[in-house]
Amino acid sequence: MGELGGKVAIVTGAGRLRGIGRATAVAMARLGANVVITGTGRDPETYPDDEKAAGWKDIESVAEQVEAQGCQALPLIVDVSDPQQVQFMVDQTVSEFHRIDILVNNAAFGMLPALAPIVDLTPEMFQKVMDVKVTGTYLCSQAVLRQMISRDQGGKIINISSVAGKRGGPNTLAYNAACFAVIGMTQSMAREVGSHNINVNCVCPGTTATSRTDFYTSEIWEQRAAATAIGRNGTDDEVGEFITYLCTEAASWITGQSININGGSFMEH
Numbered sequence: 001m002g003e004l005g006g007k008v009a010i011v012t013g014a015g016r017l018r019g020i021g022r023a024t025a026v027a028m029a030r031l032g033a034n035v036v037i038t039g040t041g042r043d044p045e046t047y048p049d050d051e052k053a054a055g056w057k058d059i060e061s062v063a064e065q066v067e068a069q070g071c072q073a074l075p076l077i078v079d080v081s082d083p084q085q086v087q088f089m090v091d092q093t094v095s096e097f098h099r100i101d102i103l104v105n106n107a108a109f110g111m112l113p114a115l116a117p118i119v120d121l122t123p124e125m126f127q128k129v130m131d132v133k134v135t136g137t138y139l140c141s142q143a144v145l146r147q148m149i150s151r152d153q154g155g156k157i158i159n160i161s162s163v164a165g166k167r168g169g170p171n172t173l174a175y176n177a178a179c180f181a182v183i184g185m186t187q188s189m190a191r192e193v194g195s196h197n198i199n200v201n202c203v204c205p206g207t208t209a210t211s212r213t214d215f216y217t218s219e220i221w222e223q224r225a226a227a228t229a230i231g232r233n234g235t236d237d238e239v240g241e242f243i244t245y246l247c248t249e250a251a252s253w254i255t256g257q258s259i260n261i262n263g264g265s266f267m268e269h
Contacts, residue, residue, distance in 0.1 A: 002030065002031035002032030002033075003031050003032065003248050003249070004028060004031035004032045004033035004101075004102075004244075004247065004248070005031070005032030005033075006032065007032070007033045007034070007099075007101040007102060008033065008034050008035075008036070008093065008097040008099050008100055008101050008102070009025075009028045009033045009034070009035050009036070009101065009102035009103070009104065009247070010035075010036040010038070010089065010093060010100060010102065010103050010104065010140070010144065011024050011025045011028070011035060011036070011037055011038070011104040011106060012038045012078070012080055012103075012104065012105055012106050012107035012136070012140060013038065013039065013040075013080075013106040013107030013108060014037045014038060014039060014059065014062055014106060015037070015038075015039030015040070015042065015058035015059040015061075015062060016051070016058075016210065016211050016212075017048075017050060017051045017054060017056050017061070017211070018048075018050070018209065018210045018211045018236055019210045019211060019212070019236055020106055020160065020205065020208065020210060020236050020239045020240055020243070021037075021062075021104070021106040021107075022062045022065070022236065022240075023235075023236040023237045023239065023240025023241075024104055024106065024239075024240035024243045024244060025037050025062055025065070025066055025073075025240075026062070026065050026066060026069065026240065027237070027240040027241050027243070027244040028066075028102070028244050028247070029065075029066040029067075029069035029070075029071040029073075030069050030244075031244060031248070032071065033071060033101075033102065034066075034071050034072040034073070034074075034097055035066045035071065035072075035073050035074075036073075036074045036075075036076060036089070036092075036093045036096075036097075037059045037062045037063055037066065037073060037074070037075045037076070038059065038075075038076050038077070038078040038080070038089060038107070039058050039059040039075070039077060039078075040077065040078075040079065040107075041058070041077040042058055044058075048211045048214060050211075051211075059075035059076070059077070060075055062075065063075040072096075072097070074092065074093065074096050074097070076088075076089055076092060080105075080107045080132060080135075080136030080137075080139060080140055081131040081132055081135045081136050081139070082139075083139055086136075086139040086140055086143050087143055089140075089143075090143045090144060090146075090147060094147060099147075099151065099153070100144050100147050100148060100151075100155070101148075101153070101154075101155050101156065102155065102156045102157075102158075102247050103140060103141065103144045103155075103156075103157045103158070104157075104158045104160070104243060105136065105137040105140055105141065105157070105158070105159045105160060105182075106160045107132055107133070107136050107140075108132055108133045108160070108178070109128050109129045109131075109132040109133065110212055111164075111172065111175045111212070112212075112215045113125060113128075114126070114128070114129050114172075114174040114175055115171055115172060115175075116171055117170075117171055118173050121173060121174060125174060126173070126174045126177075129174040129175060129177075129178050130174070130177065130178055130181075133178040133179070133181075133182060134178050134181045134182065134185075137159055137182055137185060138185065141157055141159075141185075141189060141200075144157070145157075145189075145193060145198070148193075148196065148198055149193070149196050149198075152196070153197075154196065154197030154198055154199075155196075155197075155198045155199075156198070156199050156200075156201075156246065156247040157189065157198065157199070157200045157201075158200075158201055158202070158203060158243050158246055158247065159182050159183075159185065159186050159200070159201070159202040159203070160182070160202070160203055160205070160243075161179040161180075161182040161183050161186075161202050161203070161204045161258060162175070162179045162204055162205060162206075163204050163205070163206050163260060163262055163265070163266045164176050164179045165179030165180045165181075165182060165183045165202075165204055165258065166179075166180075166183070166204060166258070166260075166266065166268060166269075167266060167268070179204075182202060183202055183204075183258045186200055186201065186202040186256065186257075186258060187256050187258075190255045190256030191256065194255055194256075199246075199251070199252065199254065199255040200255055200256065201246050201251075201254055201255060201256070201257050201258070201259065202257065202258035202259070203239065203242060203243055203246070203258075203259055203261060204258055204259060204260050204261065204262070205234060205239050205261050205262060206224075206228070206233070206234060206260070206261065206262025206263060206265045206266060207221075207224040207225070207228075207233040207234065207262070207265070208233065208234040208235065208236060208238075208239055209233060209234065209235050209236065210236050221233065224265070225263075227265045228262065228263035228264050228265040229263060229264025229265070230263045230264055231263075232263060233263065234261065234262065234263060238261070239261055242259075242261050246259075
């Protein structure tokens with residue numbers, strides 16, 4: 001049994017073949033955690049070509065990868081911006097596993113649809129980005145913290161932001177706003193629940209090879225790699241392993257931090 005043996009983790013936004021959520025769910029299971037995997041119930045017609053070719057089944061396929069590690073999985077379709085669906089997620093988790101030890105707030109609306117100059121960014125698109133990443137992080141954290149505090153056995157919450165939560169850029173106002181907000185929420189929660197032995201941290205990935213970055217041209221991809229200190233972009237597995245590390249006892253004195261994982265492309269804190 002691994003270091004997370006017997007623990008239960010919820011990972012939101014974890015249905016993609018190439019994604020930080022999937023990688024995190026599998027890394028958690030590798031250390032022995034049972035994992036609740038959430039997704040939005042994507043239309044298979046919208047899957048990337050590699051998912052279609054692989055016969056990918058979204059959260060069901062991630063559940064199979066978790067179970068291949070010898071752990072239990074519970075795939076759930078959840079809109080994290082809907083309070084009732086979030087409560088359903090928590091209730092189902094407790095009913096199935098009787099506990100929640102870890103929450104990874106990974107769900108986010110893609111950056112590409114909201115990529116626009118501020119003068120062209122619609123209120124609807126701005127709100128959608130905020131609803132998923134900010135409201136979703138708030139609702140999931142609130143519902144899970146109620147369980148963690150009442151159970152009084154501690155816990156870990158990892159919020160996923162981005163280097164875009166530390167440095168603004170042109171045409172990315174909605175994404176920047178959401179990512180900056182998540183960092184502030186992380187600090188607030190960490191201050192509030194530390195006395196309950198609950199650690200709250202934030203991970204800020206740089207350019208990572210996921211389906212969400214497929215819109216980058218090869219030229220942009222190479223430029224971003226060249227901008228790192230080590231000359232390459234990251235992988236979903238690398239980010240997932242780091243998120244999982246923050247949920248181990250080795251990281252028990254880390255809380256309230258927003259940690260860059262980006263190959264050295266951005267070093268400011």
